[in-house]
Amino acid sequence: MKALVLIGGFGTRLRPVTYTVPKQLIPIAGKPMLYHVFDLFPPELEEVVLATGYKADQIAEYVRTHPGRWPIRTVPEAEPLGTGGGMKNAGDGMSDPFLLFNSDVIASVDVDAMVREHLRHGGVGSMALFEVEDVRPYGVADLTPEDRIIRFVEKPEPEAAPSHWINAGIALWSRRVLDGIPPGRAVSFEREIVPGLLAEGVYGFRLRGYWDDAGSPDRLLNAQRLLFDAGRGGKGGVPAGAFGSGPVAVMPGARAPGASFGKYVTLGPGATVEAGAHVENSILMDGVHVERGATISNSLLGPKVRVRSGHRVAAQVVGEGVEV
Numbered sequence: 091m092k093a094l095v096l097i098g099g100f101g102t103r104l105r106p107v108t109y110t111v112p113k114q115l116i117p118i119a120g121k122p123m124l125y126h127v128f129d130l131f132p133p134e135l136e137e138v139v140l141a142t143g144y145k146a147d148q149i150a151e152y153v154r155t156h157p158g159r160w161p162i163r164t165v166p167e168a169e170p171l172g173t174g175g176g177m178k179n180a181g182d183g184m185s186d187p188f189l190l191f192n193s194d195v196i197a198s199v200d201v202d203a204m205v206r207e208h209l210r211h212g213g214v215g216s217m218a219l220f221e222v223e224d225v226r227p228y229g230v231a232d233l234t235p236e237d238r239i240i241r242f243v244e245k246p247e248p249e250a251a252p253s254h255w256i257n258a259g260i261a262l263w264s265r266r267v268l269d270g271i272p273p274g275r276a277v278s279f280e281r282e283i284v285p286g287l288l289a290e291g292v293y294g295f296r297l298r299g300y301w302d303d304a305g306s307p308d309r310l311l312n313a314q315r316l317l318f319d320a321g322r323g324g325k326g327g328v329p330a331g332a333f334g335s336g337p338v339a340v341m342p343g344a345r346a347p348g349a350s351f352g353k354y355v356t357l358g359p360g361a362t363v364e365a366g367a368h369v370e371n372s373i374l375m376d377g378v379h380v381e382r383g384a385t386i387s388n389s390l391l392g393p394k395v396r397v398r399s400g401h402r403v404a405a406q407v408v409g410e411g412v413e414v
């Protein structure tokens with residue numbers, strides 16, 4: 091089986107960091123978001139195809155220098171084609187069925203069980219669903235007791251929502267769904283294509299455990315917390331010579347002797363936190379430098395950000411190279 095990953099979006103909610111870095115390469119709990127998605131794949135995949143667009147060259151270079159367990163091929167779009175257009179553009183030679191993943195899903199999912207259920211139902215597709223309280227930002231599934239999806243309602247008001255089960259951004263589709271996507275133009279798979287497929291049998295696969303889409307600053311930090319709590323953030327603790335609780339994921343070359351740490355921190359490659367500084371619930375990307383006595387909380391600091399001595403950064407997203 092092959093997997094197709096949609097990775098062409100602009101990541102607007104994580105600007106200004108995503109002006110220079112595609113969101114899928116932002117490290118969470120010690121590795122890029124995209125590689126946490128890779129961790130969900132069955133080991134015996136034949137190929138992973140990345141439908142890229144925004145910052146396609148950076149993504150291609152990163153996966154070339156950080157190979158996965160399977161061959162990875164990137165297929166860039168000259169212009170944004172949306173989710174359906176991206177599938178069409180990158181879909182040549184897909185397996186039947188194939189896996190479809192958004193590039194920002196952090197989840198516990200048993201893909202083998204999902205494949206078994208998909209084959210048992212015999213429909214054209216199976217979409218992973220996750221139960222949330224606030225359905226407003228999502229596509230919400232209307233399901234029969236047998237888990238057949240009979241309707242999708244995009245971004246409903248709570249009173250109009252047919253359930254609390256939302257599209258989790260993980261699915262299995264028959265290869266022939268690609269034939270129904272018009273070529274050469276932007277297409278939203280969820281809005282333009284999926285409604286027409288429901289009559290052919292699309293089933294919901296209810297996820298238990300944890301899930302988040304790491305697309306906004308709050309959700310990114312929540313996803314990091316989920317990963318650490320699930321034991322997917324490395325060995326935990328704090329960096330050599332540092333104090334506090336952690337867990338801190340220390341990437342190569344990062345150092346923080348004499349600094350203190352609260353919960354849930356990633357120190358990107360080469361990041362430095364000086365003695366007497368404090369960091370909690372944050373992501374510091376490559377080359378960030380936090381000077382003595384500064385405090386960072388609930389924040390995403392882009393590459394090479396410098397935080398001056400004694401400054402306090404709380405609930406901020408700071409773009410590459412900025413001094414605060």
Ligand code: GTP
Nearest residue numbers: 096097098099100101102103141170171172176193
């Ligand atoms: P925001 O701009 O912050 O909403 O983030 P986003 O650009 O990632 O959009 P969204 O989270 O809605 O996208 C869902 C998934 O589809 C993500 O994995 C995106 O990378 C991907 N995606 C969105 N638009 C395109 C596109 O035009 N082409 C491709 N190939 N993928 C896309």
